[in-house]
Amino acid sequence: xxxxxxxxxxxxxxxxxxxxxxxxxxxxxxxxxxxxxxxxxxxxxxxxxxxxxxxxxxxxxxxxxxxxxxxxxxxxxxxxxxxxxxxxxxxxxxxxxxxxxxxxxxxxxxxxxxxxxxxxxxxxxxxxxxxxxxxxxxxxxxxxxxxxxxxxxxxxxxxxxxxxxxxxxxxxxxxxxxxxxxxxxxxxxxxxxxxxxxxxxxxxxxxxxxxxxxxxxxxxxxxxxxxxxxxxxxxxxxxxxxxxxxxxxxxxxxxxxxxxxxxxxxxxxxxxxxxxxxxxxxxxxxxxxxxxxxxxxxxxxxxxxxxxxxxxxxxxxxxxxxxxxxxxxxxxxxxxxxx
Amino acid sequence: xxxxxxxxxxxxxxxxxxxxxxxxxxxxxxxxxxxxxxxxxxxxxxxxxxxxxxxxxxxxxxxxxxxxxxxxxxxxxxxxxxxxxxxxxxxxxxxxxxxxxxxxxxxxxxxxxxxxxxxxxxxxxxxxxxxxxxxxxxxxxxxxxxxxxxxxxxxxxxxxxx
Ligand SMILES: [Zn+2]
Numbered sequence: 294x295x296x297x298x299x300x301x302x303x304x305x306x307x308x309x310x311x312x313x314x315x316x317x318x319x320x321x322x323x324x325x326x327x328x329x330x331x332x333x334x335x336x337x338x339x340x341x342x343x344x345x346x347x348x349x350x351x352x353x354x355x356x357x358x359x360x361x362x363x364x365x366x367x368x369x370x371x372x373x374x375x376x377x378x379x380x381x382x383x384x385x386x387x388x389x390x391x392x393x394x395x396x397x398x399x400x401x402x403x404x405x406x407x408x409x410x411x412x413x414x415x416x417x418x419x420x421x422x423x424x425x426x427x428x429x430x431x432x433x434x435x436x437x438x439x440x441x442x443x444x445x446x447x448x449x450x451x452x453x454x455x456x457x458x459x460x461x462x463x464x465x466x467x468x469x470x471x472x473x474x475x476x477x478x479x480x481x482x483x484x485x486x487x488x489x490x491x492x493x494x495x496x497x498x499x500x501x502x503x504x505x506x507x508x509x510x511x512x513x514x515x516x517x518x519x520x521x522x523x524x525x526x527x528x529x530x531x532x533x534x535x536x537x538x539x540x541x542x543x544x545x546x547x548x549x550x551x552x553x554x555x556x557x558x559x560x561x562x563x564x565x566x567x568x569x570x571x572x573x574x575x576x577x578x579x580x581x582x583x584x585x586x587x588x589x590x591x592x593x594x595x596x597x598x599x600x601x602x603x604x605x606x607x608x609x610x611x612x613x614x615x616x617x618x619x620x621x622x623x624x625x626x627x628x629x630x631x632x
Numbered sequence: 633x634x635x636x637x638x639x640x641x642x643x644x645x646x647x648x649x650x651x652x653x654x655x656x657x658x659x660x661x662x663x664x665x666x667x668x669x670x671x672x673x674x675x676x677x678x679x680x681x682x683x684x685x686x687x688x689x690x691x692x693x694x695x696x697x698x699x700x701x702x703x704x705x706x707x708x709x710x711x712x713x714x715x716x717x718x719x720x721x722x723x724x725x726x727x728x729x730x731x732x733x734x735x736x737x738x739x740x741x742x743x744x745x746x747x748x749x750x751x752x753x754x755x756x757x758x759x760x761x762x763x764x765x766x767x768x769x770x771x772x773x774x775x776x777x778x779x780x781x782x783x784x785x786x787x788x789x790x791x792x793x794x
Contacts, residue, residue, distance in 0.1 A: 321645065321646075360651075424726075429657040430657065430659055430689075431663065431666070431689045431782045432746060432782070435733070435746050435748065435782050436726045437746075441717060441723075441733060444719070445717050445733070446715065448716050452765075453761035453765045454762065454765075456761065458757035460718070460757060461720055461721075462719075462720060462721045464718040464720075464757065510715070510744075511688075511714070511735045511743045511744030511745055511746060512695075515715065
């Protein structure tokens with residue numbers, strides 16, 4: 294630090310005060326906005342907040358599957374963002390949580406509601422809508438969706454000679470290997486330490502990291518999951534001294550496929566007692582792709598407590614996990630979030 | 633304020649719509665030339681002056697080094713499979729299953745090109761995927777009636793492969 298300059302202001306610690314999740318295979322009796330309203334309202338209430346008192350709202354939706362452009366405009370109201378400060382993070386739901394955390398760390402408000410949703414049942418053919426994710430110059434003439442990209446990635450790890458002949462969706466994957474969409478809304482309230490009664494927190498945010506690789510599957514080694522390595526390096530570089538994966542008690546991973554989740558878990562170097570995806574397999578836990586990472590990050594935050602001092606969420610976004618995000622949570626009631 | 637149930641019958645449950653939106657994407661000079669070359673049975677790449685990789689399909693910039701690519705390179709029409717799948721689930725606007733899709737690195741290229749793999753019997757899964765294993769040599773075939781899109785080429789197993 295050059296002489297004469299002020300020391301950097303201490304960065305506030307941020308806790309998760311409330312988490313809500315609503316998930317069903319098909320919600321046909323309520324509109325998307327009604328679902329968002331109910332989850333936002335109840336999550337704010339759980340944190341002792343309301344639209345009038347929350348410091349800001351961060352949204353994450355996917356216009357291509359929801360059929361609303363720009364859906365942050367129609368969703369600002371139900372999410373509690375009218376006459377307030379609303380931002381939509383389109384890259385992926387887990388980035389919305391990271392952004393909400395960064396807002397509070399930087400001193401921009403004391404509380405923030407982060408809410409992500411997807412209602413793919415309203416898109417009559419969500420797989421068809423997904424084809425627009427392919428760049429429109431070369432790849433779109435061939436065609437690509439999340440399922441086929443996940444299968445191409447898994448082929449890097451699967452030996453045809455020993456794989457059997459059980460693939461039913463896209464070799465080597467079966468439906469059980471793949472994430473399952475659903476009509477899902479997830480939300481959390483984050484708050485700065487000192488603005489709520491001690492002990493009210495569900496978890497402390499201990500750090501986050503994220504990175505993005507090359508878009509093109511042919512220009513990166515999709516089997517290497519380099520974005521995860523980079524996200525972990527980003528996490529380690531943070532100012533938070535985030536606990537390393539070797540100390541995590543549990544991890545929740547949203548991945549393009551079960552082989553990708555297993556591969557990611559393997560490269561973390563977790564302790565032997567650590568649980569992986571204790572909240573359910575990719576197929577069991579409904580989540581549209583763009584909020585699957587946010588959902589798993591919040592599942593990790595919700596899992597800390599007695600016996601689970603540290604939990605982390607890992608989210609991948611883009612074809613075959615082009616991007617990766619890691620967020621680490623510590624148990625409530627302790628100064629440094631370590632049980 | 634009182635809460636009452638209206639006496640009118642419930643209305644429609646859904647509002648169903650289909651949108652027909654059209655786009656005309658500018659390709660840029662580099663992709664235009666890449667697609668044009670396909671109609672002549674050629675696969676073109678561009679070399680990055682920093683990492684020296686030959687990027688295929690040709691791109692006007694290298695996103696690893698964030699610099700403009702410089703030289704055009706015609707790469708070979710033989711290569712090896714880097715990853716592949718056989719798709720069994722029907723998807724709207726994709727071919728009727730089963731079909732094989734792969735990324736192959738062509739001779740002289742440093743990145744892999746996507747394409748369908750044809751000329752394979754896909755009726756038996758074990759046999760089909762064994763013929764597509766990572767590292768399998770393939771050749772690029774070109775359409776007799778090209779359209780100037782990536783649909784103008786596909787891969788086939790190289791003679792003698794497997
Ligand atoms: Zn380069």
